[in-house]
Amino acid sequence: MSRRTRSRQEWEVCASTLARKTTNLIRRIVENLQVEPNPNKELIALSIGDPTTFGNLNPPEQVLQAVRDSIELNTSRGYAPSKGHYEARVAVAKYSAHQGNVHPDDVILSSGCSHAIEMVITALADCGQNVLIPRPGFSIYQTLAEGMGIVIKHYNLLPDEQWKVDLDDLESQIDDDTVAIVVINPSNPCGSVYDKDHLNEILDIASRNRVPIIADEIYEHFIFSGNKFTAISSLSQDVPVLTCGGLTKRFLVPGWRMGWVIIHDRNNILGKEIRQGLSNLSMKILGPNTLIQRALPAILEYTPQSFFDDVLLFIEDQAKLAFEELRHAPGLRPIMPQGAMYMMIEIKLSNFPEFSNEFEFIECMVSEQSVFCLPGTCFDYPNFMRIVLTIPEDKMREACQRIVLFCKEHVVFSEKRKDIEED
């Protein structure tokens, strides 16, 4: 008794543009690699950005106790306001005082830092508008933006200047459709940490072009000795800064999905509109898990400094170890990081004529040495690879030695190559 039937007579269900265009660059690349390890050597994955994978890094007892306590509260089960429980936002504001004057109303809790980034990008950008991200840079930005028709443009970092921003390039990328500049500091994948002067240079460009900044500071406080972390928001005079952070890395609980956006807007440029917009967007999934929200004040207050110091010391030691080892790998150039938990390594492909790109180098290294590094192309940066610094020391040493061996076996120096070419 159909009153009308659709013109479509066959079943045909198509995915939306959003669903089709939402992709994960890292996964897409890794899935297409031939990574069959050498069966005689245990695989060492230097690719995994989850610091808890190897079992050597665990959250401190105080963090676990805070959640144990939270379970017993009958206020940890009901819906929270979609921006988060007030007490939790107070705690984040206090914890983030180094970023500038943070009020609980400036804080919106999110389901991990990824969700924080999603909210700020989609609050600012309409389809066709663009966001500038660093190259090399973490690929979640593409995952979150491109399906929405938001354009991701890149500005270059300078590997020879400890991955500082190429300021001219940054400014040249800004156009009338640019709604935000993303600054990832400390950086994934570079491990760079910017000093005040450099952050001020970036702010100057944002200010004279009237572009807000999205500060991805999920690695805040992961700073190796001799460097200092400065939140870009604390320096800003006029530029609105939306800072994205969370528990993920510093507290070693990525699976708990607890992140936040902090709105820094001294001159009230974002006004009601962006605040309201972020608040609207938070209503979509009604905030992060309330067990963790209720634990947040204790987590942020009672985690001892010694825990952070120990983790950081370990990572810095790993960085030094890897750097020392890999400096002796012919044909590679490791770039010593200043923070975070990664190191970028240049593969001088001219010294490895049998490989036409970094993928082939990496694939061959897995098949011979069972060591897997992430191709630089995952960060839009070919001819490099990224290693993580969070794996146990013995594995790190072993992995580096295998990398050195692999390079020695495959490197071809110019004279040698000349010989080959003359053959």
Place this chain on the structure above:
Amino acid sequence: MSRRTRSRQEWEVCASTLARKTTNLIRRIVENLQVEPNPNKELIALSIGDPTTFGNLNPPEQVLQAVRDSIELNTSRGYAPSKGHYEARVAVAKYSAHQGNVHPDDVILSSGCSHAIEMVITALADCGQNVLIPRPGFSIYQTLAEGMGIVIKHYNLLPDEQWKVDLDDLESQIDDDTVAIVVINPSNPCGSVYDKDHLNEILDIASRNRVPIIADEIYEHFIFSGNKFTAISSLSQDVPVLTCGGLTKRFLVPGWRMGWVIIHDRNNILGKEIRQGLSNLSMKILGPNTLIQRALPAILEYTPQSFFDDVLLFIEDQAKLAFEELRHAPGLRPIMPQGAMYMMIEIKLSNFPEFSNEFEFIECMVSEQSVFCLPGTCFDYPNFMRIVLTIPEDKMREACQRIVLFCKEHVVFSEKRKDIEED
């Protein structure tokens, strides 16, 4: 040293269309109401859909224990695959066997049922396409769709036939841009539960018009005596059904944000495209909290039937109590629900000539009797109000008595009104 400056010389930061158009109908309406309770009477909020608010309904000990155990696992802190840990998806598949033949690969975990709904809607619908939802119906669908430019169209439910679907109206709403029919069973706000015959009638329409179904079954198993719950997916021959569910209501943990999508697609109509699309979308926020994911197998397996029975008995008793009391409220027509945790009550405004709409009725009832019910307009259904059935019995009784009193004080019967009119 600007290489180029934008044409924009003043700071002006606008929110995106998405951010502006993402709104919460309930909140918007409630914020605009004048709800100043009578200072001499304690406010009783019959409006709050969070069953944990009143403290009388708590998750069972087994659920809390499962999370306590999960905290101690060092696998409950790292990133999960974005569709969820395999073991958790196995548990959901097993728990959902009544829905049809569910394989773990058919399960995608989400951050609450809202997030499940967001993923299925945005996987199916492009800007300009439409999704059909019931009227009266829960407003999260507007919140999730309208900002994306996805159109929400309504089909009517029939209050005189226990809120069955007006099948003619449903079919007449389908057009070439319709990508899904949403069936909310049991229903928020109606409390209706559809039998097999009626679900088959809905499936027939979906089948001959080639429209997939989104089954919102967050209230599955909340079924009062004499009724039976059937998952619409279990009846479908050809129509693909995307079922959205979660722990939220049945386990009394809405704040934990644990939901799921289950893909039912016997004839493989959704194919790779929709599965891949959902999987892509799940990468945006990397799945729900892993503490709960790790606890999920124990939660779903060990929660005793007696817990569910007790909660359900309580809610059904409340429904009977409210129905009995409010049947005697002149000018009201409560409609006895068959499940879920709500009751809809018609306000016969012709008997309340001093109020020109249900808002005025509700506002006045708050100011005189300190009882607050949710206006039907929150569900696109004027002249009704919704009450929750989860508040403690003594409050429910008191609230109903006050409602009856309010009606007696304000009702005007036809003869009386005739008198007034003739004055």
